[in-house]
Amino acid sequence: MESKLRLGKLSLTRRLTLFFTVVAALVVLGLGGLFLVEIEQHFVEMDRMALQEKRHLIEEILNNANSVNDASLRLSEALNYHHDLYVLVQNTPGETVFQSSASNLNVQSGDVLSTEEKSIFGVWRHQDIEFHTLSFGTAPAYSASALQVLIAADTKHHTQFLNGLRSSLTFYVIAAIIVCGLLSWLAARQGLAPLREMKSRAAVVTGQKLSERMPVEAVPVEMADLAQELNRMLDRLQEDFRRLTDFSSDLAHELRTPISNLLTQTQVALVTKRDAAKYRDILASNAEEFQRLARMVSDMLFLAKTERGVDLPHKERFSARQDALALLEFYEAVAEEKRIRLQLEGDGEVEGDRLMFRRAVSNLLSNAARYTPEAGVITIRITSTAQTTTVAVENTGADIDAKILPRLFDRFYRADASRAHPDSDGSGLGLAITRAIAQAHGGRVTATSGHGLTCFSLVFPHRGSLPSS
Numbered sequence: 001m002e003s004k005l006r007l008g009k010l011s012l013t014r015r016l017t018l019f020f021t022v023v024a025a026l027v028v029l030g031l032g033g034l035f036l037v038e039i040e041q042h043f044v045e046m047d048r049m050a051l052q053e054k055r056h057l058i059e060e061i062l063n064n065a066n067s068v069n070d071a072s073l074r075l076s077e078a079l080n081y082h083h084d085l086y087v088l089v090q091n092t093p094g095e096t097v098f099q100s101s102a103s104n105l106n107v108q109s110g111d112v113l114s115t116e117e118k119s120i121f122g123v124w125r126h127q128d129i130e131f132h133t134l135s136f137g138t139a140p141a142y143s144a145s146a147l148q149v150l151i152a153a154d155t156k157h158h159t160q161f162l163n164g165l166r167s168s169l170t171f172y173v174i175a176a177i178i179v180c181g182l183l184s185w186l187a188a189r190q191g192l193a194p195l196r197e198m199k200s201r202a203a204v205v206t207g208q209k210l211s212e213r214m215p216v217e218a219v220p221v222e223m224a225d226l227a228q229e230l231n232r233m234l235d236r237l238q239e240d241f242r243r244l245t246d247f248s249s250d251l252a253h254e255l256r257t258p259i260s261n262l263l264t265q266t267q268v269a270l271v272t273k274r275d276a277a278k279y280r281d282i283l284a285s286n287a288e289e290f291q292r293l294a295r296m297v298s299d300m301l302f303l304a305k306t307e308r309g310v311d312l313p314h315k316e317r318f319s320a321r322q323d324a325l326a327l328l329e330f331y332e333a334v335a336e337e338k339r340i341r342l343q344l345e346g347d348g349e350v351e352g353d354r355l356m357f358r359r360a361v362s363n364l365l366s367n368a369a370r371y372t373p374e375a376g377v378i379t380i381r382i383t384s385t386a387q388t389t390t391v392a393v394e395n396t397g398a399d400i401d402a403k404i405l406p407r408l409f410d411r412f413y414r415a416d417a418s419r420a421h422p423d424s425d426g427s428g429l430g431l432a433i434t435r436a437i438a439q440a441h442g443g444r445v446t447a448t449s450g451h452g453l454t455c456f457s458l459v460f461p462h463r464g465s466l467p468s469s
Helices: 002-009 012-064 068-078 156-191 193-203 221-271 274-306 321-331 332-338 354-371 430-440
Strands: 087-091 095-098 120-127 129-138 148-155 316-319 342-345 349-352 377-384 388-396 444-450 452-460
Touching: 012 087, 012 129, 012 148, 012 156, 068 087, 068 095, 129 156, 129 193, 148 321, 156 193, 193 221, 221 274, 316 321, 316 354, 321 332, 321 354, 321 377, 321 388, 332 342, 332 354, 349 354, 349 388, 349 452, 354 377, 354 388, 354 430, 354 452, 430 444, 430 452
Parallel strands: 342 377
Antiparallel strands: 087 095, 087 148, 120 129, 129 148, 316 349, 377 388, 388 452, 444 452
8 A cells, every 4th residue: 555655656757667667677687588598598408419429429439449448548539638528438337447537527436327327418516517417328349238428518618608698688687777767767758748738838827818728739649638628628617707707797787786776865865854755765766776686686596506506496297388378378468568469389398397497488478578569479389399398489579680699698698788678677687597497407598580580499308207297
């Protein structure tokens, strides 16, 4: 656990450097070890072949010898000049027939020879010297008794070569590990350079400077997705920050008017002495401003709750037509006053909160009644499919500029240059609340305008089984 914590504190560059260095060290050490083993095996095989050649030579000499002395003389002439070769020939009783004089080894007759084994290749260590040996039995031409022969090749020159090779390989391995470590660090640092560039760009992002973006084209493919996601995140933050800034300024403007009216009326009432009826009028006017402020605060709290993704308070399945019909009955008085005709078409079921649904449709009807001219028509059209139910509120009247349509659902946004419609005391939050309600149901709201018709459509998806009311 402690080692994991220590490793977790290492930077990504150090981790990659350590990983590549360890891998390189294992590869170099493995190759060096394999090379040494193969060289050593090669030397063993060379000694085996050399000893076999000497065996054939000794057998040939013994097959052509006429006597013991003749055999000893011939063996001496053929073998004594090999200073790294030791030859011992013994008869069955264990008497030495020939022993190479080139070696100063003091070998007893039973040290290495065994009359029970024939043609055995092995290793013999004598006085810290290692020999590759070959023992075999053969019958000379001059006698029927078999002779036991031992040939031993000194491996000192092989050992010296291998020791030198090990020293060279050790130096090479250490140097290779150091070079691999430096190259790994350089490669990791260069490979992570795009991350440092992204870090430097992210460091300059502030509330006043949100336009900085990650260099998608300048980073490797593996980091391009990360850079794109960061750019999309910055786009969302920039848009949200812009909306928050606009909202703050709009909120200050909206609150300033009723507060200013309240302050002015209160100051005037305090300065001038008036009768009770006049005070009641002033208090009634102030009460209207307070109600407007209360509605505004209530709407803001509602928007804050829906934007946090709260669950719907009361879920049920209900008929959109029945609730729309109830709302049309409520707006009949306004429609009769302006000679507006109200229509309802279609039917469908909505899954969600009934009160929130009524509020959304009521906001659209209120907006349509406000901008529909006299003798106009307001139509609620309900269509249902297997996946969604759409409730569209359509009214006749002047077209809305296409540039304005995307901003109609922003808080406090009004298309009028005066920022307030003379016939309305609305706060400019109705359409924003409508969009929030649609999103809380997992749906959406859209607006279209053209050819004298303006249509706001609420789309509610069918999520699953809910109790019908």
